[in-house]
Amino acid sequence: FVSFIQKNEQIDAEVIKPNNLVKLSVDVMDLNNLLGLEIGDNAIIANAPSFIPSTIHFWDGTTLAVNGNYKTLDTTKIKERNGQDANGFKYNEFLIPVDKPIRALDFDVKFKHKGFTGYRLDSVNKIAKVDGGQIELLSNQNGEVKISYPQVMDKRIGETHGFYKNGEMLKNSGRTSYSVPTIEMIEWLKKTLTTYQKAVDLIDNKELKSKQEVDAYLAKKLLKKPAQSDKKAFAKTFYAGPVDHIMIYVENSKPESATKKVTLKLHKDDRESFNEGYFVAKDSKNNKYGIVDAKGNWIVNPTYDDIRAESEGKFSVYQNRIGRVRKLDALNKKFVDLSD
Structure with a gap:
């Protein structure tokens, strides 16, 4: 775009x-x-x-x-x-x-x-398939909307907007989110705990006598851990009124x-370069500074080591490492002392 x-x-x-x-x-x-x-x-x-x-x-x-x-x-x-x-x-x-x-x-x-892509969820279309998983509308009651999605998508979930039937956007009054293990993860944890308890019993009964025997037993008995991507995340959003449908925005996976x-x-406050229509300029041929007007014409020829704009037509003019504040006489194309 x-x-x-x-x-x-x-x-x-x-x-x-x-x-x-x-x-x-x-x-x-x-x-x-x-x-x-x-x-x-x-x-x-x-x-x-x-x-x-x-x-x-x-x-x-x-x-x-x-x-x-x-x-x-x-x-x-x-x-x-x-x-x-x-x-x-x-x-x-x-x-x-x-x-x-x-x-x-x-x-x-x-x-x-x-960028972000918006997905509509309502009572008829409760599931939106997104690259990386799917988003599901779990409940929609009394202005409280609950959705679920894979936890790996958590950082990609953007804003969620609720709407009346007439299409008017509802005011969002709060949001909470949390995650829980999947049923597969819970079952794996239960079986893993049972396996470790059995290993402790075998050690107590001296049926497993060395670290190598314990490691071999666990390698044989422990089940493969479910992928973390299976973990579910849930979010509740609260609105000031009954919700007809929501729009949820998800960050795209590809740029x-x-x-x-x-x-x-x-810079508006850069007063070191210009003053009342006149500008500090540098001649690249001799690396000296002078003053030009808005059209780039030399008002004061570039013969100074440095010049810095001050205020009210005054400039700090440096020559041979010595600087003093002087006033610009644009008509005669020169600097004059403040006392003049």
């Missing part, structure tokens, strides 16, 4: 003439919110999204299609901590050949995730491909 979403405060964009450097860095929680996903960290890490710049929005109100005209500086990295996938991602840094300040970027975000068009804006 393809969908569109807007988010603020997600990218850093540095004006480096003749290119802009765009830095994109998110963690797992940001990524969940950004893509509208409700899947675990491991699923996201296993299917790390690909961010592809598509359209640039400039501060002067114009836009430009990227059309693949950019360079990726860093490949996507997944940091590891203590041998486990960490919660932090560092995504690509993009060098885009434009020399006007960037305000926002559209990305095509390509990723894979496990599906998806693309979301995402607009990411420059």
